[in-house]
Amino acid sequence: MLSGIPVLATHSRLAVSMTTAILFDIDGTLVDSNYLHVEAWSHGFAGAGLEVDQWKVHRHIGMDSSQLLDTLVPDATAVQLAQAKALNHAYFADLMPRLRVFAGAREKVAELARAGFTVVLATSAPDDELEVLRELLGVDEHLAVVTSAGDVDVAKPAPDLLQVALEKAGVVASDAVMVGDSVWDMLAAERAGVRAIGVLTGGVSAAELRDAGASTVYESVADLVIE
Amino acid sequence: MLSGIPVLATHSRLAVSMTTAILFDIDGTLVDSNYLHVEAWSHGFAGAGLEVDQWKVHRHIGMDSSQLLDTLVPDATAVQLAQAKALNHAYFADLMPRLRVFAGAREKVAELARAGFTVVLATSAPDDELEVLRELLGVDEHLAVVTSAGDVDVAKPAPDLLQVALEKAGVVASDAVMVGDSVWDMLAAERAGVRAIGVLTGGVSAAELRDAGASTVYESVADLVIE
Numbered sequence: 001m002l003s004g005i006p007v008l009a010t011h012s013r014l015a016v017s018m019t020t021a022i023l024f025d026i027d028g029t030l031v032d033s034n035y036l037h038v039e040a041w042s043h044g045f046a047g048a049g050l051e052v053d054q055w056k057v058h059r060h061i062g063m064d065s066s067q068l069l070d071t072l073v074p075d076a077t078a079v080q081l082a083q084a085k086a087l088n089h090a091y092f093a094d095l096m097p098r099l100r101v102f103a104g105a106r107e108k109v110a111e112l113a114r115a116g117f118t119v120v121l122a123t124s125a126p127d128d129e130l131e132v133l134r135e136l137l138g139v140d141e142h143l144a145v146v147t148s149a150g151d152v153d154v155a156k157p158a159p160d161l162l163q164v165a166l167e168k169a170g171v172v173a174s175d176a177v178m179v180g181d182s183v184w185d186m187l188a189a190e191r192a193g194v195r196a197i198g199v200l201t202g203g204v205s206a207a208e209l210r211d212a213g214a215s216t217v218y219e220s221v222a223d224l225v226i227e
Numbered sequence: 228m229l230s231g232i233p234v235l236a237t238h239s240r241l242a243v244s245m246t247t248a249i250l251f252d253i254d255g256t257l258v259d260s261n262y263l264h265v266e267a268w269s270h271g272f273a274g275a276g277l278e279v280d281q282w283k284v285h286r287h288i289g290m291d292s293s294q295l296l297d298t299l300v301p302d303a304t305a306v307q308l309a310q311a312k313a314l315n316h317a318y319f320a321d322l323m324p325r326l327r328v329f330a331g332a333r334e335k336v337a338e339l340a341r342a343g344f345t346v347v348l349a350t351s352a353p354d355d356e357l358e359v360l361r362e363l364l365g366v367d368e369h370l371a372v373v374t375s376a377g378d379v380d381v382a383k384p385a386p387d388l389l390q391v392a393l394e395k396a397g398v399v400a401s402d403a404v405m406v407g408d409s410v411w412d413m414l415a416a417e418r419a420g421v422r423a424i425g426v427l428t429g430g431v432s433a434a435e436l437r438d439a440g441a442s443t444v445y446e447s448v449a450d451l452v453i454e
Contacts, residue, residue, distance in 0.1 A: 028282075035265055035281035042262065046325065053329065053447075054262035055430035098273065102280065203282035207434030220280075 019226055021118040021144075021171040023162060023194065025180035026125060026133050027062060028202025030105045030221060033133075034181070035203065036095045037061045044088030045073065048080040058203060062182030064124070064155035089126075096132050102201055104222025106139055112226065113142035121146040122165040122178065124155035145169045156184040159192035166192070179224065186212035197224070246453055248345040248371075248398040250389060250421065252407035253352060253360050254289060255429025257332045257448060260360075261408070262430065263322045264288045271315030272300065275307040285430060289409030291351070291382035316353075323359050329428055331449025333366055339453065340369035348373040349392040349405065351382035372396045383411040386419035393419070406451065413439035424451070 028034035038058045045052045050073045060068045069081055076084070113119045119142055125133060126149045134140060145168040152160040166173055178189035181202025189196035190213040198209030198217040206217040218224050255261035265285045272279045277300045287295045296308055303311070340346045346369055352360060353376045361367060372395040379387040393400055405416035408429025416423035417440040425436030425444040433444040445451050 032281055035262070035269065035285065038262055039266055042325075051327065051330075053428060054259055055428055058262065058430050098269075100278065103278075201280060201282055203285050203430065205432035205435050208432050 018175055019117070019177050019195075021120060021166070021169050021176040022112055022226060023120045023122040023165050023176055023178045023189075024109070024221075025062070025178070025182070025185045026121055026123045026130075026137075028181035028204075029179060029185075029199055030102060030109070030137060031133055032100045032102055032201065034058065034061045036098060037092065040088045040092035040095060041068075041084075043091045044084040044086075047087040048076070048083035050076055050080055050084060059183070062156060062180070062184040062202070064158065064184075066154075067157075092129070096129075099132070099136055101137055102220055102222065104220065106137060108221050108224055109137075109139045110142050112224075113139075117226065118144045118169050118171060120144055120165045120169050122161055123147060124149045124152060124161055156182075157187035157191070159188050162188055162192035162194055166194070177226065179221065181209075183208055183212040186214050189213065199224075245402055246344070246404050246422075248347060248393070248396050248403040249339055249453060250347045250349040250392050250403055250405045250416075251336070251448075252289070252405070252409070252412045253348055253350045253357075253364075255408035255431075256406060256412075256426055257329060257336070257364060258360055259327045259329055259428065261285065261288045263325060264319065267315045267319035267322060268295075268311075270318045271311040271313075274314040275303070275310035277303055277307055277311060286410070289383060289407070289411040289429070291385065291411075293381075294384075319356070323356075326359065326363055328364055329447055329449065331447065333364060335448050335451055336364075336366045337369050339451075340366075344453065345371045345396050345398060347371055347392045347396050349388055350374060351376045351379060351388055383409075384414035384418065386415050389415055389419035389421055393421070404453065406448065408436075410435055410439040413441050416440065426451070 024030055038054055038061060041057045042054050052072050056072060060072060109119055121143060130148050145165055147161055147165050151164045154160055162178060166176060173193035177195045177197055178185060179197045181199050182204055186196045186198060186209055196214050198214035199220050201220045209217050251257055265281055265288060268284045269281050279299050283299060287299060336346055348370060357375050372392055374388055374392050378391045381387055389405060393403060400420035404422045404424055405412060406424045408426050409431055413423045413425060413436055423441050425441035426447050428447045436444050
């Protein structure tokens, strides 16, 4: 009787994908930075004479910055766009000392790496920001791959960043999950064929994350359970 | 045949309440201030050595400040609480020049007042803030009543503020609607027996507002339709 089972089990295993890699967004997911980004962009827009509601800025954090600008200030002049970008960048640099890692996030990354998962940081943060974020996180020893702005031409919600991350990690999409806090993370994951998990720490609601494709939503990375 | 109809119509009119008064929250509803409050409180907490995730601060804006502190920093010392409150107040005062009225909000208040509605500002903002907000709004001529922090001991989600507003306006709860952006506005309305309408301009999602009792959710006050 038992001799027949392994064949069936092998088939089952082929049909059910196994999560082996976890792609983490950083901003708003591992580090409490979304509201600082809202602050910096709002300052940048105001300084360039552009009126944008702050809740709309918030909802577009995590989106590719060119697309963010196209969406939020479609009528801005080239000079205003340059001003807004420069002010945002300078203002955010001033806010960096206020960045904090979410409680338990560092420990969760370490725990998952020790459990055998391939852990990846899938971000398009500019190099100077990424350096600060990585130092703050202090989890480099647990990471298989880290992407950055230089890896792709277009950031989330395009799938490119996730595809680069998967390629670098040598993992197929069906064996990976993306953990993020923004609608743009969820959409990028869907487009890359990666299962998406949402967290509330970026200030976007569970309903919005589910509508954008999240299969599960946890309050924070500390609460994450990978099955 | 027709002679019997008025009686029926009168009965129907008694059973169906008629909206005659509109109670508006200010912060995050008429004025783009929630994210500035998040910024000020976050600064206050950090300055007092208290770690609080910014998304949690955001979700508690609009709540009575004593309850906000009890919820967010239950273990803070009296000295830390005093520091956080003082820093928040001073920092927000510095941010006030960045306050903006949401596009179309001023015009909607005027339109509703001209249409015959009793328009009320139901807020518990401290007097110094309220003065700035009223000057910024510039709708005083259209207002029947304005409440402030001095009117009640406990602010939203307690119903007290709405009850004072209704009493001052001489309106019964069933004839009023509350328009707000926060879960605390929706809960206060429910407890006061007032129908609640939500707006997204405070950065809280439609699903969260509906879960807290909103009968309808509009993107902004400019989109508001009172039936």
